[in-house]
Amino acid sequence: MARSNKPVVAVDIGGTKITSAVITGEGKMISRIYSLTLAHEGPKKVIDHMVDAVRLSLRKAGLDLSSIGGVGVAAAAIIDIGRGLVSDAPNLPRWHNIPLRDSLADSLGKPVFLLNDASAAALGEHRMGAGRGLDNLIYITVSTGIGGGLVINGQLYNGTDGCAAEIGHMIVLVDGPLCNCGQRGCFEALASGTAIARVAVERLEAGGQSCLTELTHGKIGDVTAELVSEAARRDDSLALDVIDEAARYLGIGLANLVNIINPQMIIMGGGVSRMGGMLFRPARKSMKEHAFKLPARTVRLVRPRLGMDAGLMGAAIYTQESLGAKG
Amino acid sequence: MARSNKPVVAVDIGGTKITSAVITGEGKMISRIYSLTLAHEGPKKVIDHMVDAVRLSLRKAGLDLSSIGGVGVAAAAIIDIGRGLVSDAPNLPRWHNIPLRDSLADSLGKPVFLLNDASAAALGEHRMGAGRGLDNLIYITVSTGIGGGLVINGQLYNGTDGCAAEIGHMIVLVDGPLCNCGQRGCFEALASGTAIARVAVERLEAGGQSCLTELTHGKIGDVTAELVSEAARRDDSLALDVIDEAARYLGIGLANLVNIINPQMIIMGGGVSRMGGMLFRPARKSMKEHAFKLPARTVRLVRPRLGMDAGLMGAAIYTQESLGAKG
Numbered sequence: 001m002a003r004s005n006k007p008v009v010a011v012d013i014g015g016t017k018i019t020s021a022v023i024t025g026e027g028k029m030i031s032r033i034y035s036l037t038l039a040h041e042g043p044k045k046v047i048d049h050m051v052d053a054v055r056l057s058l059r060k061a062g063l064d065l066s067s068i069g070g071v072g073v074a075a076a077a078i079i080d081i082g083r084g085l086v087s088d089a090p091n092l093p094r095w096h097n098i099p100l101r102d103s104l105a106d107s108l109g110k111p112v113f114l115l116n117d118a119s120a121a122a123l124g125e126h127r128m129g130a131g132r133g134l135d136n137l138i139y140i141t142v143s144t145g146i147g148g149g150l151v152i153n154g155q156l157y158n159g160t161d162g163c164a165a166e167i168g169h170m171i172v173l174v175d176g177p178l179c180n181c182g183q184r185g186c187f188e189a190l191a192s193g194t195a196i197a198r199v200a201v202e203r204l205e206a207g208g209q210s211c212l213t214e215l216t217h218g219k220i221g222d223v224t225a226e227l228v229s230e231a232a233r234r235d236d237s238l239a240l241d242v243i244d245e246a247a248r249y250l251g252i253g254l255a256n257l258v259n260i261i262n263p264q265m266i267i268m269g270g271g272v273s274r275m276g277g278m279l280f281r282p283a284r285k286s287m288k289e290h291a292f293k294l295p296a297r298t299v300r301l302v303r304p305r306l307g308m309d310a311g312l313m314g315a316a317i318y319t320q321e322s323l324g325a326k327g
Numbered sequence: 328m329a330r331s332n333k334p335v336v337a338v339d340i341g342g343t344k345i346t347s348a349v350i351t352g353e354g355k356m357i358s359r360i361y362s363l364t365l366a367h368e369g370p371k372k373v374i375d376h377m378v379d380a381v382r383l384s385l386r387k388a389g390l391d392l393s394s395i396g397g398v399g400v401a402a403a404a405i406i407d408i409g410r411g412l413v414s415d416a417p418n419l420p421r422w423h424n425i426p427l428r429d430s431l432a433d434s435l436g437k438p439v440f441l442l443n444d445a446s447a448a449a450l451g452e453h454r455m456g457a458g459r460g461l462d463n464l465i466y467i468t469v470s471t472g473i474g475g476g477l478v479i480n481g482q483l484y485n486g487t488d489g490c491a492a493e494i495g496h497m498i499v500l501v502d503g504p505l506c507n508c509g510q511r512g513c514f515e516a517l518a519s520g521t522a523i524a525r526v527a528v529e530r531l532e533a534g535g536q537s538c539l540t541e542l543t544h545g546k547i548g549d550v551t552a553e554l555v556s557e558a559a560r561r562d563d564s565l566a567l568d569v570i571d572e573a574a575r576y577l578g579i580g581l582a583n584l585v586n587i588i589n590p591q592m593i594i595m596g597g598g599v600s601r602m603g604g605m606l607f608r609p610a611r612k613s614m615k616e617h618a619f620k621l622p623a624r625t626v627r628l629v630r631p632r633l634g635m636d637a638g639l640m641g642a643a644i645y646t647q648e649s650l651g652a653k654g
Contacts, residue, residue, distance in 0.1 A: 078621055087621045136487050148587075152479055159589025160463050163621050166586040171579050171617060174500045174517075183617060190501075252498050259493040260475075260587065262486025290498060290510060294405055294414045294490050 002324035003317070006069030007061075009054045010316040012117060013046070014076045015039055015091030015144075020053035022061040022068070023316035027128060029309065031060035039091070043098045051107045070111035071104060072319030074120035074311040076147070081162020084114050090145070090180050113319045115158065117141075117311045119165060121304070122149025123156045124314030125267050129305035136263040139310070140167065141270035142250070145180065146188040149314075150261065156318070168192070172253055190249040193225030193272045200228045200242045210238035229275045240278075247279050251286020258291040258299050269304040329651035330644070333396030334388075336381045337643040339444060340373070341403045342366055342418030342471075347380035349388040349395070350643035354455060356636065358387035366418070370425045378434045397438035398431060399646030401447035401638040403474070408489020411441050417472070417507050440646045442485065444468075444638045446492060448631070449476025450483045451641030452594050456632035463590040466637070467494065468597035469577070472507065473515040476641075477588065483645070495519070499580055517576040520552030520599045527555045527569045537565035556602045570602065571609050578613020585618040585626050596631040 005025030012019040014037065021032035035053050037046055054071055058064055077089035084101025086092070101114040122131075122139035131137040131151065139149040146168030150157040158164055168188035169181050176185025177198070189195055204212060204220045212231050216222040231239035254266060273279065280301065288296045304310050332352035339346040341364065348359035362380050364373055381398055385391055404416035411428025413419070428441040449458075449466035458464040458478065466476040473495030477484040485491055495515035496508050503512025504525070516522055531539060531547045539558050543549040558566035581593060600606065607628065615623045631637050 078619055080621055088619065152484065153482075155480075157479060159622065160591050160625050161589055161621050163619065164587065164589035166589075166619060166622075169586050169619065170497075170583040172498055172501055174503075174576070174579060176501075181619075249501070252501060256497040256583075257587075259496050260491065260584075262488055262491035262493075264487050292405055292415065292490065292493060292496065292508075294407055294488050295486065295493075298487050 003320045004069045004323035006320075006323070007063065007067065008069050008072055008316050008319045009057055010072045010074070010312040010319070011050055011053060012074045012311045012315065013037060013050060014117070018050055018053050019312060020057040021312055022057050022063060023313065025320070027313070027316070029312065031057045032312075033057050033060065037092070039093055042094050043092070046092070047100065047103050047107070050104060054108060065108060065110055068110065069323045070113060070319050071108060072120075072315030073100065073104065073112060073114045074117040074315040075100065075114065076117045078163045078166065079114055079116050081115060081158050084112070087163065111323065113315070113322050115162070115315065115318055116147070116149065116165070118147030119149035119156060119158060120312075120314030120318060121269060121306075121310035122151050122165075122267075122314065123317055124306050124310040124312070125304055126151045126154075126156075127317050128313055129310060130267050130302050131265050134264045136261065137265040137267060138165075138167075138257055138261060138263050139267045139269065139304075140254070142192060142268060142272040143270035144193050146192050146253075167253065167257060170253060170256060172249065172256065187249070187253040191246050191253060195249075196225040196228050196242055196246045196272065197223050199245060200239065203238055203242065208238045211236045212239060225272055232275075232278055243275065243278060244282050247282035248286045250279070250283040251288075252290050254283065254287040254301065255290030255296070258287060258295045262295040263299055266299060266301045267304050268301060269307070269310060273303065330647045331396045331650035333647075333650070334390065334394065335396050335399055335643050335646045336384055337399045337401070337639040337646070338377055338380060339401045339447075339638045339642065340364065340377060341444070345377055345380050346639060347384040348639055349384050349390060350640065352647070354640070354643075356639065358384045359639075360384050360387065364419075366420055370419075370422055373419070374427065374430050374434070377431060381435060392435060392437055395437065396650045397440060397646045398435060399447075399642030400427065400431065400439060400441045401444040401642040402427065402441065403444045405493065406441055406443045406489045408442060408485050411439070414490065438650065440642070440649050442489070442642065442645055443474070443476065443492070445474030446476035446483060446485060447639075447641030447645060448596060448633075448637035449478050449492075449594075449641065450644055451633050451637040451639070452631055453478045453481075453483075454644050455640055456637060457594050457629050458592050461591045463588065464592040464594060465492075465494075465584055465588060465590050466594045466596065466631075467581070469519060469595060469599040470597035471520050473519050473580075494580070494584060497580060497583060499576065499583065514576070514580040518573050518580060522576075523552040523555050523569055523573045523599065524550050526572060527566065530565055530569065535565045538563045539566060552599055559602075559605055567605075570605060574606050574609035575613045577606070577610040578615075579617050581610065581614040581628065582617030582623070585614060585622045589622040590626055593626060593628045594631050595628060596634070596637060600630065
């Protein structure tokens with residue numbers, strides 16, 4: 001696919017922080033900066049913070065707006081890609097049908113390209129990471145929530161509106177635990193970092209013995225997925241059980257995707273995936289057990305090559321390819 | 328896409344019957360015949376029956392093998408499309424890695440193209456039925472089991488091996504009722520005709536009052552989805568409840584697909600779908616409730632235009648397009 005060789009600025013906007021960087025025409029990332037989203041200030045202010053982040057990255061790189069082709073934005077949100085809207089964003093209060101693309105374009109005087117963050121990561125990993133040259137892959141990010149991105153026939157698949165691959169809200173346990181989205185039994189409510197922390201707390205409250213009590217100084221409400229992981233590394237059996245259960249659900253959700261998409265590869269990133277083997281091994285086993293033999297034999301479950309930069313890189317590539325296609 | 332204008336023979340092979348027809352270059356179906364699969368006789372004999380069906384259709388049309396471009400086969404099975412194998416087929420005993428494509432090609436001396444029956448129906452409905460001109464659609468067949476087919480960016484999506492869109496075995500209720508595939512809680516185990524019959528029997532055995540007792544002359548083990556539908560049309564409250572429950576699960580499975588694929592349309596065919604409004608209305612409601620607003624607003628849930636011929640037509644189109652692409 002034709003790709004513009006102008007530098008672009010890529011911005012990753014999440015519930016907590018904004019990451020911004022200049023990506024050169026050769027795909028080199030320079031001048032990365034972090035700032036706070038300050039989501040409680042509302043959409044208008046957050047958009048101002050994003051504009052500031054773009055300008056700061058450029059200044060740090062010794063460039064200005066005239067030297068870039070455009071800006072790519074990866075957002076942890078449901079995106080209406082045709083209209084450039086953030087349709088909904090569970091972690092950004094009051095973001096409903098916010099015209100993020102056009103607001104940024106107006107402020108910056110540059111073309112802006114907006115897409116979902118996990119879709120951006122899928123594209124990044126496909127063009128420059130673990131999935132180079134493959135036809136069909138799924139990117140899954142497991143952190144507080146679960147997001148996804150799809151590459152189909154070598155191209156990012158965004159769906160009709162631009163909100164495809166919302167795999168975190170696939171219901172795998174009807175009437176199961178409540179999810180942040182308001183539904184019950186979503187994949188995310190069973191296999192995310194939030195789910196791991198919730199189940200650990202439930203077991204502690206039910207009298208389970210664990211070094212988590214110590215690690216939280218007795219405040220078991222403070223348990224996080226990261227602490228559960230820490231406890232598991234100390235061979236804590238409660239923590240190991242909780243991770244095994246989440247990994248089983250993770251494998252079931254992945255098996256559903258394997259049966260539906262029949263991909264060559266699933267790339268699993270996000271904070272929770274950094275648990276490594278103790279999550280990947282049981283998740284892979286569960287995935288293989290719950291999918292049909294033929295697609296289960298084909299698919300490889302791997303870690304990202306671009307790490308936490310996959311979304312930024314993908315947003316840049318999306319921008320460069322979109323600019324290339326236009327002219 | 329280039330399409331050969333030679334006539335082809337299309338064959339639909341299911342667990343019970345073989346349907347075969349000649350499809351002209353203009354897409355007209357002639358000389359359709361039905362024969363029995365006689366699956367218990369094993370793969371070799373069934374393939375012989377398919378060869379006979381192809382020859383009989385041709386004779387009835389006043390044609391012979393020299394006048395056709397090839398043969399398209401739609402099979403109710405997991406297909407390894409690259410190797411032309413029936414990888415697995417729950418309704419065809421002993422069909423494991425059977426080289427159906429090459430066996431037929433050898434017997435007939437003609438190119439043979441093999442694909443899953445629901446994928447064939449998706450293609451048929453996209454090219455000549457309810458989904459003409461759309462970019463992204465899902466075909467779902469609800470009968471004894473649940474099958475699916477995907478059209479993505481205007482093209483049939485078969486996945487890496489050719490076995491994509493196995494939506495019937497998406498797990499929606501972990502540790503739920505046993506499915507024919509050996510897993511628990513599959514979409515198919517909750518929303519298919521088999522599920523409807525099973526739940527009705529369970530409720531009758533638990534003492535539920537229903538005209539189904541009469542309709543089966545007291546042999547409640549003989550309850551079928553068709554009889555439950557018949558009872559529901561007589562306003563039987565047990566039957567209506569059972570259908571509502573299946574429709575709720577149907578909507579949940581569809582919502583998962585809506586969130587993952589974000590299609591413009593879902594076309595629901597198969598025997599159970601002939602229940603019409605009493606299934607479609609609650610299924611549509613449940614789908615909209617369980618999916619995100621943006622993709623739920625976009626998608627339309629409709630009936631097939633080609634009816635039971637979608638698979639045959641799709642197998643013919645697949646063959647004509649494959650021959651056209653080869654030149």
